[in-house]
Amino acid sequence: MGKIDEKKKQKQKRLLDSAFKLFTTKGFQNTSISDIARKASMAKGTFYLYFKDKYVIRDHLISIQADNLFKDAEQALLQTDITDFTDQIIFILNYIVDEFSKNKVLLTFISKNLSWGVFKDALTHPSTEDELNFQTIYQQMIAQTPDEFENPEVMLFMIIELVGGCCPNVMLSNEPVSIEEFKPLLYQAVRSIIEGQKKKK
Amino acid sequence: MGKIDEKKKQKQKRLLDSAFKLFTTKGFQNTSISDIARKASMAKGTFYLYFKDKYVIRDHLISIQADNLFKDAEQALLQTDITDFTDQIIFILNYIVDEFSKNKVLLTFISKNLSWGVFKDALTHPSTEDELNFQTIYQQMIAQTPDEFENPEVMLFMIIELVGGCCPNVMLSNEPVSIEEFKPLLYQAVRSIIEGQKKKK
Amino acid sequence: MGKIDEKKKQKQKRLLDSAFKLFTTKGFQNTSISDIARKASMAKGTFYLYFKDKYVIRDHLISIQADNLFKDAEQALLQTDITDFTDQIIFILNYIVDEFSKNKVLLTFISKNLSWGVFKDALTHPSTEDELNFQTIYQQMIAQTPDEFENPEVMLFMIIELVGGCCPNVMLSNEPVSIEEFKPLLYQAVRSIIEGQKKKK
Amino acid sequence: MGKIDEKKKQKQKRLLDSAFKLFTTKGFQNTSISDIARKASMAKGTFYLYFKDKYVIRDHLISIQADNLFKDAEQALLQTDITDFTDQIIFILNYIVDEFSKNKVLLTFISKNLSWGVFKDALTHPSTEDELNFQTIYQQMIAQTPDEFENPEVMLFMIIELVGGCCPNVMLSNEPVSIEEFKPLLYQAVRSIIEGQKKKK
DNA sequence: AATGAATGAGGGTTCATTCAT
DNA sequence: TATGAATGAACCCTCATTCAT
Incomplete structure (x- = not known):
C-alpha cells in the first residue's frame, strides 16, 4: 500500500x-x-x-543538505553564461558561502557535529542516489578548460579544505575579519592556487 | 613551600x-x-x-604540544640563513609537517580529539605562559619583509587552515595522494597564496 | 478443508x-x-x-525429538533377538547414546536449552500424540522378565537420571574421560543398579 | 581501616x-x-x-552454599566411627540429602538457577579458599579402603550425577515416590554401583 | 489468516561527581 | 591533601506483544 x-x-x-x-x-x-x-x-x-544509530541519521542529514546545496549551486551556474573555469569555481564557492551566510542553522549544524569530513564526502563522492555530484561536474569542467593542471583532484581537495576550513570560522566568529571582508581575499587565494597549479608549458 | x-x-x-x-x-x-x-x-x-574536567586537560595538553612544536620549528629556522619571507613560512610549515610525519602519535591525538580548532588557537593566540608564540614571530617576519600584504593576519589564517585541513587527511589516509607527492603541490599553493596577497603597487 | x-x-x-x-x-x-x-x-x-511463546515451541521441539529417538531405538531393538531384560535396557541406552554421539546437534540443542527435564518428561510421560512411549514399552519389558523389582518405575527413573546426567557432560567436555572409555563403566553401573534392585526371594 | x-x-x-x-x-x-x-x-x-554481573554473584552464592554444606557433612562424618568406604559415602550423601530436605530454599535456589553444573564444580573442584574439598577427602577415603576400583574418579562422577539428578526432582515433586521411600532405593543403587566398580581380582 | 509498524518497559552498563574519612 | 566508595542519572539497545490494516 x-x-x-x-x-x-x-x-x-x-x-x-x-x-x-x-x-x-x-x-x-x-x-x-x-x-x-x-x-x-x-x-x-x-x-x-x-x-541504526545516531551516526547514521547524522550522515543522512548531512548528505541531504550537501546534495541540495550542490544541486542549487549547479542550477544557478547554468543560469549564467560564465565559461571560464576559474570563474565557474569561484561562482560555485560563492554561491555556497552565501547560502551558508543566509542559512546559519545549516552551518551551525555541520559545525556542531564536527562533521566536515562527512560533508566533504557527500560533496565529493557519489551519493546514494545515482545523480550527478560535484566530483563529476568538476571533471567535466576540467575537461572543457584549455588549461592543464598538475593534479586537478588534489587542487579541488585543497580548495575545499581552504574554503571549508576558513568560512565556518569566519562566519561564526567574525574573526579574523567579517565574512564580507574575507570573501575577496579568499577568492583571490583560490584564484592564486588555481593559477599556480597550472602546468607550465 | x-x-x-x-x-x-x-x-x-x-x-x-x-x-x-x-x-x-x-x-x-x-x-x-x-x-x-x-x-x-x-x-x-x-x-x-x-x-575541572576532561576538556580542560585536553586543551591544556594541546597547548603544550603546539607550543613545543612551534618552539622547535622556530629554533630550526634560526639555524638556517633563510631570509625570504615566503621561504621562511614554507620552512616552518615543512618542519611541522615533517614533525607530524615522524610523530604520528601527536597527529593521531589531535585528530582523534577532533580538536584542530584548539590546536590552531594555541598556535595563533598567546598561550598561558608569557612566551613568544607564532603570532608574534609572524608579525616580526612580516615587518622585515619589503613586501606589503592586503591583510597579513587573514593570510596566515588561510595558510593555516589550508595546511591544517589538508595534511592530517593526507597523512592519515594517503588520499588523494601520498604526503610526499602532496607536499610540493601544497607548497606551491602556499606560495601562490602569498604571492596573490601582495599589495599591487 | x-x-x-x-x-x-x-x-x-x-x-x-x-x-x-x-x-x-x-x-x-x-x-x-x-x-x-x-x-x-x-x-x-x-x-x-x-x-504462545518461545517456551511452548521449545518444549514441542523436544517432544518431537525424544519421540523420534525412542521410536528408532525401539525399532532397532526389534531387529535383534535380545531377550534378557538388562541387555534390552543396555541396548536401548547404547542406541540413544550413539545417536547423540553421531548427532551432536541434537545434544547441543537439548544441552543449550538446559531442558533435560523436558526431554526426560517426553521420554517418560505420554506424549501429545496417542502413540506408544518408553514408559509403556518399559512396562511390557518388565512384565516379560522373570525377575521382580522393588520398584521398577523408580529404577527407570534412576537409570535415566544417571545416563542423562552423565552422558551430555562426557560427550561435550570429554571429562572425566572420553565417551568411549566411559561407556563400559556406565553400563556396568546400570547393570549393577538393575541387579541390586531385584527383589531378594 | x-x-x-x-x-x-x-x-x-x-x-x-x-x-x-x-x-x-x-x-x-x-x-x-x-x-x-x-x-x-x-x-x-x-x-x-x-x-561483575549476575553470573558471578550466582556462582559465588553457590560456592558458599556448597562449601558450607560439605564442611558440615564432613564434620558430622568425623563424629561417627564409620570406617567402611561405602558406608562413608552413603553417610555423606544422606547428610546432604537430609540437609536439602530440611532446607528446601537452598534446593529451590539451585534448581531455579539451573546450576547443578556450578554446584557440582564447587563440590568437586578446589574452591577459592585453600581448604579441603570433597575431591581431596574422597581421594583420602579411596586410599584408605582395601578395595580397588576401575576408575574412582568416574565412579564419583556417576554417583554425584545420579544423586544430584534424582533428588531434586523427588524432593520438589514427590515423584515418582516420596523422598523417604526413595532414599533406600537410591542408596541401594549407590551400593550396587560401588560394588560393581570394584576391580575383580 | 497474515502482516509488520509501533510500542515502551526493561535490560545491562558507564561514569562524572560528591563527600565522609 | 588525598582518597575511593557510593551514587543515580543517563546511555544505548532489545524485544515480547499489540493492533490497525
Whole structure:
C-alpha cells in the first residue's frame, strides 16, 4: 500500500527534522536517541526501525543538505553564461558561502557535529542516489578548460579544505575579519592556487 | 613551600601524561576520568583537584604540544640563513609537517580529539605562559619583509587552515595522494597564496 | 478443508524448523521470536497464531525429538533377538547414546536449552500424540522378565537420571574421560543398579 | 581501616542475601541487577563495585552454599566411627540429602538457577579458599579402603550425577515416590554401583 | 489468516561527581 | 591533601506483544 509507505516516509522525516533541530541546538554528542524520539513524538524503539544509530541519521542529514546545496549551486551556474573555469569555481564557492551566510542553522549544524569530513564526502563522492555530484561536474569542467593542471583532484581537495576550513570560522566568529571582508581575499587565494597549479608549458 | 608546589606540579604532570597516552590510544570520548586517574596511580577524586574536567586537560595538553612544536620549528629556522619571507613560512610549515610525519602519535591525538580548532588557537593566540608564540614571530617576519600584504593576519589564517585541513587527511589516509607527492603541490599553493596577497603597487 | 489444515501444518513446521536451527546455533535465550519468524519467512505476528511463546515451541521441539529417538531405538531393538531384560535396557541406552554421539546437534540443542527435564518428561510421560512411549514399552519389558523389582518405575527413573546426567557432560567436555572409555563403566553401573534392585526371594 | 573493609563486607553480604532471596523466589533469569540492588537498598551502580554481573554473584552464592554444606557433612562424618568406604559415602550423601530436605530454599535456589553444573564444580573442584574439598577427602577415603576400583574418579562422577539428578526432582515433586521411600532405593543403587566398580581380582 | 509498524518497559552498563574519612 | 566508595542519572539497545490494516 502506498498509504503505509507514505506514513513511513513521514515518520522518517519527522525523525530527521527532530534530529536536525536537536543536533543544531544542543550539539551531536549531547543529543540522545531518546531526545530525538521524544521530539518526534514517538517511542524510543521506533527510532531503531528507521535508523541504526545516531551516526547514521547524522550522515543522512548531512548528505541531504550537501546534495541540495550542490544541486542549487549547479542550477544557478547554468543560469549564467560564465565559461571560464576559474570563474565557474569561484561562482560555485560563492554561491555556497552565501547560502551558508543566509542559512546559519545549516552551518551551525555541520559545525556542531564536527562533521566536515562527512560533508566533504557527500560533496565529493557519489551519493546514494545515482545523480550527478560535484566530483563529476568538476571533471567535466576540467575537461572543457584549455588549461592543464598538475593534479586537478588534489587542487579541488585543497580548495575545499581552504574554503571549508576558513568560512565556518569566519562566519561564526567574525574573526579574523567579517565574512564580507574575507570573501575577496579568499577568492583571490583560490584564484592564486588555481593559477599556480597550472602546468607550465 | 616550593617543595609542595613541586609535588603538585609532578602530580599534574602525571595526570597530563596519562591523559595523553589514553586520548591517543583510545580516543577522547572513550577515555574516562577514572581511566586517567587510574593510569596516573591516583584516586579519582584527586583528578578534580587539578583539572575541572576532561576538556580542560585536553586543551591544556594541546597547548603544550603546539607550543613545543612551534618552539622547535622556530629554533630550526634560526639555524638556517633563510631570509625570504615566503621561504621562511614554507620552512616552518615543512618542519611541522615533517614533525607530524615522524610523530604520528601527536597527529593521531589531535585528530582523534577532533580538536584542530584548539590546536590552531594555541598556535595563533598567546598561550598561558608569557612566551613568544607564532603570532608574534609572524608579525616580526612580516615587518622585515619589503613586501606589503592586503591583510597579513587573514593570510596566515588561510595558510593555516589550508595546511591544517589538508595534511592530517593526507597523512592519515594517503588520499588523494601520498604526503610526499602532496607536499610540493601544497607548497606551491602556499606560495601562490602569498604571492596573490601582495599589495599591487 | 484439509487443504487449509495442510497449509497450517506446513507453516507450523517451518516455524519449528527455524526455531530448532536457531536454538541450536545461538542458544535459546539469544533467540528472539523475531528471529524465528524471520528465518521462517513470516511476519512476527504470525508466530503468535501458532505458538504462545518461545517456551511452548521449545518444549514441542523436544517432544518431537525424544519421540523420534525412542521410536528408532525401539525399532532397532526389534531387529535383534535380545531377550534378557538388562541387555534390552543396555541396548536401548547404547542406541540413544550413539545417536547423540553421531548427532551432536541434537545434544547441543537439548544441552543449550538446559531442558533435560523436558526431554526426560517426553521420554517418560505420554506424549501429545496417542502413540506408544518408553514408559509403556518399559512396562511390557518388565512384565516379560522373570525377575521382580522393588520398584521398577523408580529404577527407570534412576537409570535415566544417571545416563542423562552423565552422558551430555562426557560427550561435550570429554571429562572425566572420553565417551568411549566411559561407556563400559556406565553400563556396568546400570547393570549393577538393575541387579541390586531385584527383589531378594 | 578495618572500619571501611567491614562496611564493604557488609554491603557485599547484603547484595548476596538479596540476590539469594530473589533468585530463589523469582528465578535467576527473571531477576535483574536492578532488583538485587533495590532489595539491598543500594544504587544500581553500586552492584558493579562488588560483582561483575549476575553470573558471578550466582556462582559465588553457590560456592558458599556448597562449601558450607560439605564442611558440615564432613564434620558430622568425623563424629561417627564409620570406617567402611561405602558406608562413608552413603553417610555423606544422606547428610546432604537430609540437609536439602530440611532446607528446601537452598534446593529451590539451585534448581531455579539451573546450576547443578556450578554446584557440582564447587563440590568437586578446589574452591577459592585453600581448604579441603570433597575431591581431596574422597581421594583420602579411596586410599584408605582395601578395595580397588576401575576408575574412582568416574565412579564419583556417576554417583554425584545420579544423586544430584534424582533428588531434586523427588524432593520438589514427590515423584515418582516420596523422598523417604526413595532414599533406600537410591542408596541401594549407590551400593550396587560401588560394588560393581570394584576391580575383580 | 497474515502482516509488520509501533510500542515502551526493561535490560545491562558507564561514569562524572560528591563527600565522609 | 588525598582518597575511593557510593551514587543515580543517563546511555544505548532489545524485544515480547499489540493492533490497525
